[in-house]
Amino acid sequence: MTKILLSLHVLAAIVAIGPVTVAASMFPPAARNAHAAAAEGEADLGTVRLLHRICRVYATMGLAVPVFGFATAAVMGVLDSGWLTASIALTAAAAGVLVAFVLPRQGELIDSLGASKALERSDTAQLAMFTGVFNLLWATVTILMIVRPGSTTGA
Numbered sequence: 064m065t066k067i068l069l070s071l072h073v074l075a076a077i078v079a080i081g082p083v084t085v086a087a088s089m090f091p092p093a094a095r096n097a098h099a100a101a102a103e104g105e106a107d108l109g110t111v112r113l114l115h116r117i118c119r120v121y122a123t124m125g126l127a128v129p130v131f132g133f134a135t136a137a138v139m140g141v142l143d144s145g146w147l148t149a150s151i152a153l154t155a156a157a158a159g160v161l162v163a164f165v166l167p168r169q170g171e172l173i174d175s176l177g178a179s180k181a182l183e184r185s186d187t188a189q190l191a192m193f194t195g196v197f198n199l200l201w202a203t204v205t206i207l208m209i210v211r212p213g214s215t216t217g218a
Contacts, residue, residue, distance in 0.1 A: 065138050072131035079125035080201055086117040087165055087194045091187040094172045098182040108176055115169045122161055129154055146211040150204050157200035164193040 093110045100107060129151075136142050168190045175182055 068131055068135040068138055072135050075127040075131050079121050079128060082121040083118050084198050084201060086114045090114045090169055091191040094187050097176050101179060111173055115173060118166060146207050150207045153200050153204045157197050160193055160197045165197055
């Protein structure tokens, strides 16, 4: 059962979180490109809307990651491990950054682009910063999951 749960946990992380990190990273430059195209009279928000939708849908799918993670940890008997507690806290922080800062700012930028409002470089730079923090948190969780202290894998 442990191997099945661990496999589902890892697959959920790859399939759900991977697309969010990529789409969220692509969003700021795509928004700048859409703004530049709108200035030339060729407004096309399709790409930024698609990237935002990918982030929202896959973030929702990403809820499976901690569900399978908790189930795996319970079966393995490591729920009280420090590395797991740190991973849970970092995962919660990453989810918080995504829900509180990345997704709302993406929505605001889409609204601004749709209303042909001026787009400041600082708007996309701030979004890129929050996206970078989100990605860094997930990278840290991934490293903790691989190189966890007290690992029995011998790695």
